[in-house]
Structure formats: C-alpha cells, structure tokens
Amino acid sequence: MYNNPWMYNNKEVDSQDLENYIGFVYIITNKINNKFYIGKKSYRKTKTYQKDNKKKKKLVEGDWKNYYGSSPTVKADVIIFGKENFSREILHLCKTKTDLTYLELREQIDRRVLETEMAYNDWIMCRVRKVNIKLKNQNLANSP
DSSP: OOSSOOEETTEEOOHHHHTTOSEEEEEEEETTTOOEEEEEEESEEEEEEEETTEEEEEEEEOSGGGOOOSOHHHHHHHHHHOGGGEEEEEEEEESSHHHHHHHHHHHHHHTTTTTOTTBOOOOOOOOOOGGGOOOTTTTOTTOO
C-alpha cells in the first residue's frame, strides 16, 4: 500500500479498485481542527510521447495516491501538521467527467463549504449539462 491511503466505505483503496472509474469526489479532513476540503480527482492523466516522429497520447495512472487537494491552504496545513493528521475519504467513484464535476459541486453545496469557516474551500465552479449526467445507478435519487 502507500502512506495515508484513501478510504472508500471504510476500506483502503488501491489502483485496482479504481480501474473502472475516471476519478472520484473526496473529502480531506484535518484531524486536529476538523476543517475539511471537498474536491475531485481524476484517476488517470494523459501522457504525451513521440513515436515514429509523431506525437501520441496515452492514459496513465495519475498522482492520486499522494494528492492532498488543489488548495494552497490545505497543502500548507499538511506540511505544518503532517500527513498523518489528515484523513482522505472517497465519497463517490465516477465513470464520467460530468458525474465527477456534478457530484463535487453537489457535495460542496450540501456541505455549505462557502458558508462555514470549517471548510478549506474558498471557491467553487462548475459547468454541467443535464443530458450528460449518468447517476441512475448510484442510489442518489433519494438523497438531499
């Protein structure tokens, strides 16, 4: 495994658990002061390389194992308090970019991240088309 693993349904997550997904929506929580950060992370990234004098692209596993969010404030606190004082939990595994973006926004709104000092989130942004949302199989129809 790796240091301070991501958790999903109280189990440690590894690469094989994410093979069928493009990314996940997560919450990172500072165990000392209970501040939290809601974000999304793509599992794979595009790597460009040259073959036969042509640029080619392929998907490779990204840096998700060592990721602590895009917030400079969270990153600074990870350095100050140490990685061991942060929990990293996956809230949703997503198969499409639209679901990834939509579920991140939904978690941010539901948890009122811009209305509380307990959230590290400073801003949120989203563009999602209703026609692309594919959440039917995620038991979200009855959730708030």
